[in-house]
Amino acid sequence: MLWYSNKAPIIERKYSKSILRYFKVGPHIGLTINPYQGCHHRCGYCYATYKWAPDFYDKVYGKINAPEILESELNKLKNTPILPVMISSATDAYQYAEAKFGITKRCIEVLQQYQIPFYVFTKSSLIERDLDLFRNYKNKCFIVWSGATNDEKIKRIIEPGTPPIARIFDTIKKFVDSGIKCCINMDPIIPFITDTEEHIESLVNKCQQLQVEHISGSILRLRYDIWNRIKEILEIFGILWTVKEYERIYGFQEPFLHEKNLSANKAYTDKVVNNLKDQISKRNLVFGIDEIIDQISHLTQDYTI
Template sequence: MSSGLWYDVSAPRYEAKKAKSIIHPFAVKGYTGMTVNPYQGCQHRCAYCYATYEWSPEFYDKVYAKSNAPEVLEKELQSWKASTINPMMVASATDAYQPAELRYGLTRKCVQVLQKYNVPYYVFTKSTIIERDLELHRRYARNCLVIWSITTANEKIRRIVEPGTPPAERIFAVIKKFTDAGVPCGINVDPIMPLVTDTDEELGAVVDRCKEAGVKYVFGAMLRMRDDIWDRMKLALRLLQVPDGERRYRQIYEIKEELSADAKQKYIACNKEYGKRVTDRLHEIIKSRGLCPDFPDHVRPQDIDRSCTGQMTMLSFVHRDI
């Protein structure tokens, strides 16, 4: 995937396809769990995106809608072997509420299936489209958690590093509606980009907006580097006019040459001392505003409920909301 493909702000092409399975395991930072991704690809065009791999070279320009995702999800829950089920992440490799959701509505239908079977879930998003489903999540507030990914409250930065996302002003307005409605919410300031969003001013602006929006839990992590991410970040640093940005990034991430072939799909963390200094400062800022610098433990494993099986066919369930 070239840097040019990332920064092209034209709308992606949509294409429907069938999925053989929909529940998949995932692991991140030592945590293992399960995820449902109703879409493949994403319109947000974030320069730092971790989900852009060689197996999806058109990640920004073609979004696949897994048109049978709700049916497959229900079948997999019907045949779930254990009596309990861990929280499901919606979604781990795309934004489940990107603009494609306005056309296909697959996330809403998958969430309805999860609720039907008493499955706890997390939603990670940086979209305002989730506002359409406020009531859906509100009535399941005991068993769900919405995590908003906010990297910056600075419009100049946002327009360059994530041009397909809504402005922070609009996102925080939606977050306020969710917190006012009693839906548990958290903010993930991830990734924190060295030389771009790692200053007290930048971090403080995000945390202040979190407090105003009624969010209690705020946490974050430093940008991890990979070959394709590095290519995009070099362009982003130039567009942001970061003084000597590429050379300084090479120091921060200890990149001596271009990443070798065997490192192309491996993540590179920033210098430990640098990263710890920034994340420690973020924690201090969060606590100084009376907020919690940790991931909430609101959502826990639940007994799966199969009493609903057979009450209605999946076909009628899916098409009821179209």
């Protein structure tokens, strides 16, 4: 049984009480905005799903008052220095519902009105609709194009609600050609599906061809609900025999009940991530987004709203 229904997600409006949230992911801290709850992209490995959102893949809520709430929260932060805002940490702000509601666009207009630096994570080509908005603000924003693979057959299974990879590459090219800083984020790298040297090399080659200078990536983390979906994916690929290898790499035994994210062991992580970093440095590209965050933060380091 798949992790999503065979129908298109239901899209509804909701009213939010707040929109700016603090986040901490590894060394990164800052503020994030999630204009939507739920996600049409339906990635099997998604970290944003959990027991509090059982219909995450099938019901998408647009936080219809988000731009107004954002403006009022920014007004309350007057005289407070703030870091670049991440859009989004727990949904894709340019998923299909954005074509209907335009909430993300209106939030970005508010951020620009307050001259706040920001960056967008997306797997969508719909962002092209707002290319001019980004082009006119390119010193204070950047885009992270997330995705686990550039192999369309794999993509249809693990990221079934996303646009075709060729369409996304066309969009990335338009952003690069417009001088907007971009990063391609290979996240997550999935053991036995997207972790081979050939797979990683082919994606890095594509980044180089697109003139995307920044590339990041990290290994899949597992939680019990994510593991259940990954097992469905392994079954679709006919490689359920790798369950034993997952147990070894992540140090667990079935049944997998961890409620917190479990990381792959150091030997596996070093091997795969070092391969990615080698491929990146061989082409004089840059690993990670720290440098771009610094660049857009530096411009506004003394900035207070």
